[in-house]
Amino acid sequence: MTSIILLSVFGILNLFLGFMKSKKALLPLVLLFLLVVLGATVYDWGQNKTFFNNMLAVDNYTVGFTAVMVLSTIFILPFSRRYVVGEEANLAEYYSLLIFSLVGGVMMVGYENLLMLFLGIEIMSIPMYVLAGADKRNILSNEAAMKYFLMGSFFTGVILFGMALIYGATGHFYLVDIANVANNIDPNMAPLLLMGILLVLIGITFKIGAAPFHFWTPDVYEGTPTLFTGYMSTVVKTAGIAAFYKLMNVAFPAVYQEWFPTVVAITVLTLLVGNIGAVAQTSMKRMLAYSSISHAGYLMIALTAFNDRSENAILFYSLAYGVATIAAFGVLKYVADERGSDDYSSFNGLGKTNPLLAFVMTVSMLSLAGIPLTGGFFGKLFLFSAALEKDMLWLIVVAVLMSAVGIYYYFRVIIAMYMREPVGARVAVDPFAAFTLISLVVLTVLMGVVPGLFSDLL
Amino acid sequence: MLTAFLILWPALAALLVLLVKGQSAKKVAFGAALLELVVGVWAWINFNPTLSSPQFLLNEPWVASAGIAFKVGMDGISLLMVLLTVFLVPLIILASFKNDYEKPSSFFALILFMQTGLVGVFTALDAFLFYFFWEVALIPIYFIAALWGGADRIRVTFKFFIYTVFGSLFMLAAFVYLYFQTPGTHSSEEVAFYQLVLDSGTQSWLFWFLFIAFAIKMPVFPFHTWQPDTYTEAPAAGTMLLSGIMLKMGIYGALRWLLPVVPLGVSQWADVALVLAIIGIIYGAIIAIRQHDMKRVVAFSSISHVGLIAAGLFTLNEQGLQGVMIQMLSHGVNVVGLFFIIDIIQRRLGTREIAAMGGITQNAPFMTVCFMVLMLGAVALPLTNGFVGEFLLLMGVFRYEAWMGAVAGITIILGAVYMLRMFQRVMFGEKNEITQAFTDLTFTEKAVLVPLVVMVFWIGLHPNTFLSISEPAILNLLEVIKR
Structure with missing residues (x-):
């Protein structure tokens, strides 16, 4: 709750900071804000409080995922030091929009009531529609904003429709009450409830970019300024999957048998589409878009497993995936800005011209591919463990095969960086961004060597 | 603590080496590897060879809530593998002294980093820890081969x-x-896995899940297709690491995590595995005879030799498994020596084509002796290390199934054909314009080859030094398998 208040206040304050003369002070101030928010969030650890007539809960689940989201934002922002989209004029507004979006994220992980979930989704999405089009003069950015907005609003409608059906079937908006009614649902109402669940499920699937509702992802990711793409594929996704899991875990455990086949089908399809789609890409940014689809698939494995390991697995994986992805987007931003293209080929020879950037990218790719010594390995291990505890061996076989495919496209970047001749001069990186990149690497390796620190928080 | 030091020191040293600029990196790396060797020998001295249980145990919680432990220790099997690793790595570093690689500090740091993974694999007593080190060893060798390798390195x-x-x-x-x-x-500890009683259907598919991983690493026919190209394209040090030590990860893995964990699965599939291994023996040898490139001859000969070791694994009798142990050491020593000699020749002549050479003996008598000893070790002449291993292995296979032993025995004849043929064409005959100016070994090269030659005879003449280390552990393993 404190985090929602603080974020809202800081967001508005920040708008006024835009009038300041010294634009240089903006980023440090925002980061300071966010650190305060992070501190306030973590301070709530171990308490179980509810607010707004029990519509919002602050428990460890909320705190954990909020912390991951705020931390991710803190890691993303330093890359905006030089510029966001080529002009510095609107920086304050962009920062504010990100902060407002975070407010929605907090609501999405803390909700106890479907209305709160809906509000959270909207508050999170609307700033993102704007930020997708932040690069006003770029036609691709315009296209991204348009596509994201149209598709996003449509699927918000689907979610709302689903919630209405659930309300119709159960007479409640509170998750706990819904669960009680769903436990012994009137057979006449059962189809209504299941239809409602299906529609909400489809809507959230869209938000986290899982197949078959993933079609917007590559185009939107490609057009959106890289900084915000990083935010979209980490923070938005974390909020989405956390909300998804909470909904199923609190409201609908009784009808697990009914929604399980749908979720499994989505999971497998997402793994296939994400990984196989990524292989064919020539643009690094589009590859990362498909890779984010595939990681949505891995995260959903925990949802299909649906046991006491799932929560921790999702949290760990979200953090590991977020950290690695932000590092990848960070490096991509600098390289693409300098070399004018986000194709694989613009990474050629980066190992020679910028050993640091290449190293960061390598660690990040290894983590995304799930190779030991990185957080991504334990992330995958925990997810697979959750599923195997449920004896879903065949699902793990699919996931293993797809991980092997993943290695193929992640390593193409490494090969380009170290084994091809440089295509351009050294890429300039400001020291603060370099420091952030190094911190991300340290965190990734830390998660890969002493996973115990992060693995059992919930 | 000793084990932990053996694991962590190379990684730490790798970071140190990274800080060193220029060509002195190799000296620092060599020093670090020597220290590791000294500590390894120290462990050997303090090792109690009568016990079958792991010694120098370290057991710290790693992911405590999940029951995953950082549990490392050495029984006789582990100790032999660790000794092989700490013995070969300094020699491999020394062997690379003369190659002017770009970015030497990264190159030598990666070798040391790989040593951490290798020692970790050989000492891990927790399945997830084992897997962790298994992959940790893979990353550096990939970069060594991909960054400093030959022309076709990227694809391969x-x-x-x-x-x-x-x-x-x-x-x-x-x-x-x-x-x-x-x-x-x-729990994912080794002992917990050993106590499992699973039905034979489950063990049957588990066998293949595990066997594929180990078979690819060794490699056993038909999973070998990556091997010849990778050995050929990797730089000499990379090839030595791959063939001398990394290949043993697969065999060791099968010994530790396949045979005792799914014994029923093994008994169901042992015949299939043995047949695959024996096909590999013959197949590798026949292809080796047809090669024109020295490196490829040894690469295919390695498939053949490993096939025999793999066959020994599935015999599940004492001779077979002890043969596996001794042959892992012998193969490591021989193949590293042979690849180094090929590298020496390539550095001087700029080619590895057998047809282009001849008459090197006349210029390089010292090298001829070393080459001959290593080559005879590889073809398993009595008094050399290869003889002990192959004899035990063939005896083991023979006891398992007589016709299999007979077929596998052809390896000795075929091995002599390709090795002697290569040796004869390269070393004897008339000098030509390419080999005219061949010079004999330098001091550094002697410093690498002499210890290897000594090992060939040591294992050949007194194998009991090593067999006695692994014997209690092997007998204990057989007990576990027969549970």
């Missing part, structure tokens, strides 16, 4: 990497499955 090493990771992911899945079969709060 990529194939190698994907192939091996693909296999090991199945091993990981099997480990997670086994982990959930352990009682209580679950």
